[in-house]
Amino acid sequence: MGLPPRFDREGEDKDWFKPVEDIEGQGCPGGHYRCGFVASLHxxxxxxxxxxxxNLLLSRCQDRLVLEAIAYLEDEERHALNYFYECRDG
Known part of the structure; x- marks a missing residue:
């Protein structure tokens, strides 16, 4: 996945079609939100x-990792929504 190809860099980069991220060393950028752990939180x-x-599953959950992950997710959703409102309302 990674960044989209830079067609404007054709002929300037060594391999202009591949993303510039270090996939082998750092993994897939964006892979954190497509991994099995995140899917298990849905x-x-x-x-x-x-x-x-x-959500009764969340209310009855005792796993601190799940609780913290959901709290973080909800906090980031609020930040994204607030940013959307700021951009929309100018």
Whole structure:
């Protein structure tokens, strides 16, 4: 995956079609949100952004890693929504 090809750099880079990230050394950029762990968290997500609905799986969960991951996810969703409102409302 990585960054899109830089067609404007054709002939200037050694291999202009491949992304510039170090895939072998650092892994796939963006792979963190497509990995199995993140997919396993989807069942714990609560619906809504401004008004969260209760999710019984999350309410009954004792795993601190899951709880912290969902809290982080919801916090980042709020940040993204606020940024969207700032851009939209100018």
């Amino acid at each position: 069942k714990y997500r609560r619906a809504g952004v401004e008004q969260r609905t209760e």
